[in-house]
Amino acid sequence: MYLDIYSGSATSASSPSMLSFTIRSFISKSKSKSKSNLPSRRYSLSHLIPLCSTSSPSSISPDLPTMSTSHNGSNQITPQPQPQPQPFQVAKRLEKFKTTIFTQMSLLAAQYGAINLGQGFPNFDGPEFVKEAAIEAIRDGKNQYARGYGIPDLNITIADRFRKDTGLEVDPEKEIIVTTGCTEAIAATMLGLINHGDEVIVFSPCYDSYLATLSMAGAKVKGVTLRPPEFSVPIEELKSVISKNTRAVLINTPHNPTGKVFTREELNAIASICIDNDVLVFSDEVYDKLVYDVDHISIASLPGMFERTVTMNSLGKTFSLTGWKIGWAIAPPHLSWGIKQAHSFLTFATATPLQWASVAALRAPDSYFVELKRDYMAKRAILVEGLKDVGFEVFSPSGTYFVVVDHTPFGHEDDIAFCEYLIKEVGVVAIPTSVFYLNPEEGKNLVRFAFCKDEATLRAAIERMKDKLNRK
């Protein structure tokens, strides 16, 4: 397996035809990058990074053939004894971000046949009525570019749902932008509203795309850490990091990876700090329907907050369709304009038939959401109780489909060492949480398990851990 560093896609280059396809597509991409520093007439397979390791170019097998373009322009494969690896090229703004831990762990999981409780996607399918709506939309020819900020029916449906959930009345035309997943809503918000040098406050640990998109926007990131066991918001610390340069506070409730749901008191305190200091709030609420013992509150619904809040959400978690990547941002017109501009030049529009199917999804009866919550509560109970039985200190989540545990009773050096041991020796995948922290040291005692898996899978993972996980 190789990673094409330009497309980021995984490729099997094991057969000759695949190999030449890989080389061809690689060359055409390279050629189109006229400003790159790559030599214009010689290309090496060493630009393909073996995915099974985090290797540098020097670890690439020297006996791989390299590609040359002959004088008459035809492509030939000729053996080159000494390939000259080129340094990987990445703009400074992304230099410090590595292959995501989720990709690395999923690859290790496949390699060791481990049960994957790492990456946060369900191992069951989304609802039939939503899939049928997508198929129908494709058959009906709803297949060309959609309107940039969303098909009108979807914007109206999102506004209806937001009213139902929060009591807020929003203008579907001026205050909603449909995006390619919440990930694009996050990127468009940062790129559309943040200027170079603006300060943005982030609660650590946090979802990995925040720091990368803030870096792309040129923001200065300030972190405030949420600490176990409650992961409460340290309000005084938040006050102390706000400055005259603070443009926004980025929150995520329910929170990945901790499963914490921000309380009304915490949200009121954040709101009043932001109002007093004229600071915006970017609120990522992708797990809003996955709350168990408490209610989810959108900070936009608090007094004086709608006009300074961007609420971001998506379909993936609520409808077990994480691959569809339908998301949205809701904001008052003076903020939605910047987001719309960034979105126009990032993706312009999002998959038309899936937008039609999203209309069907978001109009689901209340019973759908009740059942979803009930199913997830059962899964949470299996995993939380199971992990306690195994011997972890478990921080039971009030929301999301994640559980964070303290692994230190098992005596491993840190979260990464523990996760490697867990995959290789026990056959279960968890995610080390240090990757979610601005200061990785703060997360080294914790790992995250996901319970968006069928019950048999959860029970099997628990059994493996009970059987094989030993204290050092």
Ligand SMILES: Cc1ncc(COP(=O)(O)O)c(C=O)c1O
């Ligand atoms: C907190 C958080 N925000 C956003 C996303 C991405 O959402 P989407 O798949 O809709 O882009 C995720 C996905 O795991 C997430 O955990």
